[in-house]
Amino acid sequence: MRRSVLSSLALASTLMLMLASSAFGAPNHRTIQILDNCDGPSFNEALGPGACSRPGGLSFENLERSLARGGAASWRFSPSQATLAAGGSVTAVNRGGEFHTFTEVAAFGGGCVPPINDALGLTAVPECADPSLFGTTGVIPGGSLEVGPISSGAHRFQCLIHPWQRATVTGV
Numbered sequence: 001m002r003r004s005v006l007s008s009l010a011l012a013s014t015l016m017l018m019l020a021s022s023a024f025g026a027p028n029h030r031t032i033q034i035l036d037n038c039d040g041p042s043f044n045e046a047l048g049p050g051a052c053s054r055p056g057g058l059s060f061e062n063l064e065r066s067l068a069r070g071g072a073a074s075w076r077f078s079p080s081q082a083t084l085a086a087g088g089s090v091t092a093v094n095r096g097g098e099f100h101t102f103t104e105v106a107a108f109g110g111g112c113v114p115p116i117n118d119a120l121g122l123t124a125v126p127e128c129a130d131p132s133l134f135g136t137t138g139v140i141p142g143g144s145l146e147v148g149p150i151s152s153g154a155h156r157f158q159c160l161i162h163p164w165q166r167a168t169v170t171g172v
């Protein structure tokens with residue numbers, strides 16, 4: 001009897017180990033940085049005070065020019081691909097100088113700012129119909145947003161203002 005209890009315990013331990021490693025060691029948590037390179041003086045002049053908290057960087061005029069080639073690469077989510085154990089969570093940290101959103105979308109597309117979409121040649125994602133997403137998925141400079149639990153499969157996140165800021169998070 002004792003042996004059977006012990007072997008049951010051993011079996012239970014083995015099963016728990018197998019469950020714990022079922023995601024092949026994928027982490028339970030990932031951090032994704034939201035980055036930009038906005039130039040405070042020119043952005044605040046064009047968009048209003050507080051638009052950009054960085055002292056210098058890419059001028060507003062040069063960001064506008066970059067839209068014709070898909071947007072400035074320094075506006076990005078990093079990493080843009082992340083894998084984690086299903087049920088885990090992601091923290092998006094805004095290390096840029098502008099307000100961004102880290103919004104899950106069914107499919108990547110344009111954001112919710114028509115002039116930016118026009119310059120990029122993109123159509124707004126359907127998620128723009130819900131303006132509350134700017135509050136619930138928006139991240140101020142220096143702020144962060146916790147997202148989860150992440151179910152298995154691919155989840156697409158993009159900024160609703162700068163739609164070339166994108167990341168795919170995959171739960172495994």
Ligand SMILES: [Cu+2]
Pocket residue numbers: 099100101159160161162165
């Ligand atoms: Cu953004």
